Structures are given as structure tokens and as C-alpha cells.
Amino acid sequence: MVRRALSLPVAALLGLSACAAPPPPVVAPVAPSIVARPVSRVVTPPPDEVPVPSAESEALRIYYRRLQNDLLAQGLLRGDGGGPDTPFTDTMLARDFIRIALYDEYVSDGDMLRAEATESKLRRWDQPVRMSVEFGASVPAAQRDRDRTSVTAYAARLSRISGLPIRMTDSNPNYHVLFLSEDDRAGYEARLRELVPGIGGSSLRAIMNLPRDQLCIVIAFSEGGSSSYAKAIAVIRAEHPDLLTTSCIHEELSQGLGLANDSPQARPSIFNDDEEFGLLTNHDELLLKMLYDKRFTTGMTAAEAAPIARQIATELVGGNS
Template sequence: MSRTAFQNFKRAVVAMTALTAVAACNMQQPASAPAQRPVAEKPLAPLTLSPPSGGSAFYKNYYAKIQSSLLIHDQLRRDGGGPDTPFTAEMLARNFERIAFNSEYSTIGNRRVSQERAVKLTRWARPVRFSISFGDQVPEDSQQKDRQTFSKYVTRLARHTGHPISEASSGGNFNVFILTEDERRGFGPGLRAAIPGINPSDQREIIGLRRDTQCVVLAVDRDDDNQIERAVAVIRAELPDLMRAACLHEELAQGLGLPNDSPVARPSIFNDSDEFGLLTSHDELLLQMLYDKRLQPGMSADEARPIFTKIAAELMGGSV
């Protein structure tokens, strides 16, 4: 199938504001591989969900076809990169700047538009406590698979960031919800409980996800100090296993403070080509750089460039 005949993922579309960072996983055309102020945590209110209407069956079939097409085109790789995807310290530093110091979306009035803009370094200062919840209509076998993927990934994120990151059985400050189409459309109360004071436009975007969007993340920076204090990710339950895992990998990493994509980042999930579905060796280094103590929230790219250039050289075994 040609590049123009079918649509597939686009992950990591991000808008940064003082209140929220919003990232979504959307569909695009397949391509061959190219090249702190503590906030009291309160238990979340019970999910208020609409009864199923049968729409999930359509979406499940639709996304299964999408995944099949992606795999035919050698996309959604799970190998993390290898000899065919070499990168240097210079490339790593360049990719970090594009991904950590830019946002793919801008907000004009109440509208989010596709317009890249520079942002300051934003990350968590407080410990991150991830939790995962499922709608009642999500099959138990899917829940078990996702919990396993989630738990292993949370441990991996903690290891590579060096930041206090753990899994919480409930509550937490980074909440992941896997919901069917009907459950998500009735998720307004649950969303407002997870993100008190959520912008109405952000709520509408999540409740009414377009068909070409599989998942979305919101990261809250209420004090406009570039320190994330709460985040929520919502993922479609109808996605096949690999696409759900890809959403978990991208949205959790984005919610830690990597708000952009780069068309030249490789091997990386922060690239619209979707060559890679799961976090890569390159992306692990991006996370390590993001949480290096030599960098501080609120730094501009110009301020941070000498520092992250040095860090990239160190990580790649060289010096500057």
C-alpha cells in the first residue's frame, strides 16, 4: 500500500501552557524506515461511565487493520534500535534540544493550532507516582497484559531518569486510564477529579477524541514554574496490544517532560514516522539528560545548550 493510501499513527503532538501540556497519538501515513510545590494527593472519584453502545466493536476492527498495515510497512519496531540506526553525541544533543525545548502545538485563544514554538525545560520536581485504571468494559485479559507492560515500564523509567518514580495501587499523581469509546465519552466527572480545574477545551478534546487519535496526555504546571505536578493519560481500549503498548510508552515518557517530535530523531518514538513503537536506547538517553541535575526547570535552550551538549558527549563515551 502506498504512503498516501493509508493512515497510521502520529504520536507526540504537544501543546505547553501554564496549566497543561497536551500530547496526542494520531494517525499518519506509513513510511518505510528512514533513515515544587507539593500538592496534596486525594483518591480519585469512582469512574462515571456511560453504558456501551456497540461502537467499540467498530473501533477494535478499525485499529486492528491499522496495526496490520503498520507491521507490513516494518513500523512499530520493538528492538530499540541497532546497527542500522547509529547516532552520535552531536545528533543526541540536537534531538534533545528539538524534543525537550519545543512544543509542536501553540494555543491561540481557546484554540490549539499546529505551530511549533520554543518552550523552557519542564519536568517533575516531586516524586512521580503512576497509577493505571480500566473501564468496566475492558476485558480482563487485556487488563492483565497492560498491567504487566505498565509495571515493567514504570520501573524502566525510574531507572533511566534517576528520578523518584514508582507505581501506586491507587491515587497517585500521574494517572493512566484505559477506556472504551463509550466509557471515555462519559468520563467527564472522572477527568475533572483527576485534573481539578481542567481547561474545558482540553476536556472536550479528550472526551471527543477524533478517530485518528489513539491516546492523549495532559501534564499540569499550575504555578507556571516549569515543574509538572500532575498528569493524566487516556488510552483507547480498542487498540491492539502493540498499539496500546506504544501509547503507554510514548504518553508516559511525554508526560515526564519531552513535549515534541523530531523528524530526524532516530531511533526514537519521538518521530512521526512511527518506525519505532516502543522506547529506544536513544530515548532512554533523552530521559537521562532531561533529569540530569545539571539542568534545571525553566532553563531556555540557549542557557542549557552548553550543559546538555556536554552531557550528551559523556553519555556517548566522549568529551567536549
């Protein structure tokens, strides 16, 4: 199964004033002023002629076009949000919330990452999100315009659903959405280090060595050992055809808000590796509403969050268990 997203929440951004190292992946100490310091943004203007893609990048473009066609032929990547064929109850919604918002999909194994669902804590943003879009040199102007428009519209939708302030800006952004081809990404390490000074080796490798079956990736960073996000980077392959690009935008931007895990039981949902749904569903909108409900506290354990999740789910769906 081709995975649409790789979510790596709670890589920590550690200031010099921190007393102890946070959970892995470990980030080297950095100056405590880095979060407040504006990140200089390298604006890459659309070239008059985009660089000729490498054979590897062109092969990926062909592969992902065929993949999208194959998934559509199987009735997957649905964009209808769910319907009569995908009913869910309040009990199911509460269960899905705990599994998706209170578990991590990957753990750090030394300086590498290993797939293993692990109980975590409730992670989310406790500050406004300032989102920016950045493109590699290989991305043509028309594609940039289309992708920027898609991100802007979707960010506004996420803000309406969650109640979290999210705005598009190039002034000191804290959520970076990068559209990069294979060729672009190969030369992007220095830029990633600029966006997140002190970024850990496992996080950097996850982006730089993205395997073919990972269509996109998001990594959210906290400060010290906090569960509150301070920065995020989403990387979406520029080789994708339109629907896979939109699918990555939908999943990455929402996972980067705190819905970090996937669950095979979640339906209708993009937080499920079966690829049935490609766009945010009605079920997923409710998960976002729940995540930013003020009755939750950032850093709650699954045991602490579970009764609150059941109460909110009943209010949203009704008590039809």
C-alpha cells in the first residue's frame, strides 16, 4: 500500500535554558531566541524556463500519474466526504479521536524512525498559525499559482472548523508548506536547517530521504518537552498530479495541527491508510473540532482525554452508540 503521508509530531526544539533533553527525536541545543526571530524566507521566483527534470524526477512523475489513475479506477481517493455508506456513531468518533490524536505513528529508533503506534499526549497549537508556501526551482508558475490557491483556501477551512487562527503570511511564518521535486529536495538541506535551526538528524533524514511510497510528510516541532506546537514543516512532492497534490494538502495540513496518527478503523477518514478517501471528510472535520475544544488541555494523556472525547462526540453526533 502506498502511504499518502508520514506524520512525525513532537520533534522538539530545545532552547539553551532547557534543563533536560526532550523526548526523541533529539534536536541539538539552539539559541532561545530562535522562535521569536523572524525566519528569512528565500523566495524563489518562477524561472523563465524551469530546469529540465532529472530522469529520476520524470520517472516519479509518471509513476504517480499511474498511481492516481489506478486508485481512481478502484473507486478510491473519494472526495464526497462520506455518505449513507459510511455511517459512524458517537462511540466510533470518540474511539477514532483517541487513536488519531493521542497516538504517534512513528517512534525514534536511534537516529532512524520506525513505524510503531505509540501512546502519546494530546498535541496541538496554542498559538496562531502563520502559514507560508514555498516552491522549489523546478515548479512552474502555473503550478505554483494553483497550489498556493489550494493551500490558502484549505487553511481558511481548517481555521473555520477548528477555531484556531490560521493566516497566510510571509512574515515570520511558523508553518511552512514546501512543494519540492526530487531534484529540489536533494539541495534543500541548508534551507531546512534555516527554517528549523537545530533540526534533529532523524527529522532531516525523513525529509531528505523520502522513499517513493511516501507521497508527502509533515513534521511538527515543540519547544523543550512541551506538547504545544511551535513550528511545522510539510513537504509535498511537486511530481504529483492534481488529485494526489490536493490529497496531500488535505492530510498534511490537518495532521500538522495535531491529528498525527492513522487508524484502520477510522471511516470515513483520510487518517486511514486504505486510501478510500482523498479529501477531508465530515468525520475528520469533527475530529478537528474536538481537538481544539477548550475542554481539552494540551498535554493530556489518553486516559484523561477519553471521557471528555466521549462527551464531545455525543454532543456532535448524538448518543447513537
